[in-house]
Amino acid sequence: MNLTLRQLRSFIALAETGSFVRAAEIVHVSQPALSQQIKEMEAQTGLRLVERQPRRAVLTPAGHELQAHARAVLAEMDALEQAARWREGLGGRLALGVIPTVAPYLLPVALPLIRSRNLTLELRIRESQTETVLDGLEAGRLDAAVVALPTGRAGLVEVPLFEDRFLLAGNAATLAGQGAAIRPDALDPDRLLLLEEGHCLADQALEVCALRRADTRVDLGASSLATLAGLVAEGFGFTFLPELAAASELAAAPRLALHRFADPQPARRLGLLRRRTATDDGWFTTLAEILREAGEARLARLPV
CATH class of the missing domain: 3.40.190.10 (Periplasmic binding protein-like II)
Incomplete structure (x- = not known):
């Protein structure tokens, strides 16, 4: 058996995507060429590695076992490449x-x-x-x-690297009624705007407020802090803004207002x-x- 690194990378791409088309795009070969590589792997190992279903490719038990070995081999090869790449x-x-x-x-x-x-x-x-x-x-x-x-x-x-504290962002009128010592868990969840699911910042904001996403009434689905900052600057509720982003968003949205939370300040x-x-x-x-x-x-x- 003489499997190549190219075959292993193609197999991992297929395992991760479940699609011959998408896997071929990842490894920069044609779909027929990738399919041929998988067939050659199956011939060399004597094992059926993939079930070819109408809309997806599913690994067999033998395929899952090979996937684990392939990942270990590729990780070692990456380590060798890095050792040469980072000598200086x-x-x-x-x-x-x-x-x-x-x-x-x-x-x-x-x-x-x-x-x-x-x-x-x-x-x-x-x-x-x-x-x-x-x-x-x-x-x-x-x-x-x-x-x-x-x-x-x-x-x-x-x-x-460093600690990035959260600030409460809104406009002057929105933040005026929050008081001098704002606590995250005292915020009105109905006015809290968050990034779409999948952003860790949104999860962190919910955690410090002791909330679940279902507790908030505004389902915005924003994908960027710039969108949130622009909305709250115009009076559409408030949001959490990391210190790291504050200077840029203040410059982009002149009506944006920021307020620090009471100690201990929430941070990431x-x-x-x-x-x-x-x-x-x-x-x-x-x-x-x-x-x-x-x-x-x-x-x-x-x-x-």
Whole structure:
């Protein structure tokens, strides 16, 4: 049996998507070519790995077992590639995943700092919700990720970067009746606007308010903090805004007003992650230092 890394990557893509068409797009081959690779794997192993149903591909028990082995092999290969790539610290190619409530605010400050360390670095940014970013990191599609901690996932190294406190955002009239010492659990849930499901920031806001999404009457489904900030600035309720985003959103929405919560102020802890199997010859520590510096510089701009 002589399975290739290309076959293993194609098989993992098929296992994750359940679709020959989508898997072929991920690994950049035609659908017939990917189908042929899977057939060759089945011929070499003597096992039926995939059930080809009308609208999806489903792994057999043997396929699930092979998937586990394939992930382990690819993780080791990624570690070897990284060991060569990072021999001289932050250099080569870096695929970084960042969640949407961080990327537009942290990256404009962080990227010039990264470039100043190494102008030859090929940087690839992937912005997506937490679960998608973490899946990409575990699968080897990303080298590192910036998300809110803790993730609760094994096999990842988590390094804290900085604390990002939450502010209450609305307009002057909305916040006038809230009092000087605002507590999250005292807010009116009927006026609370949240990001759509899947954003960890929305889950964190509900947690500090001791609420469930069903307790809120406004089902907005907003996908960006900019949308929320613009709405609450015009008097449509209020929302939670991280300090990291505050300076940008204040500049974009002049009628936006911010108020700090009473101590202990609710906050999220942002961190940098990598796979535990990935080699750190200095690149990860360097990247964490740069992102921490960028975060602290961004937070220093807040006038509240």
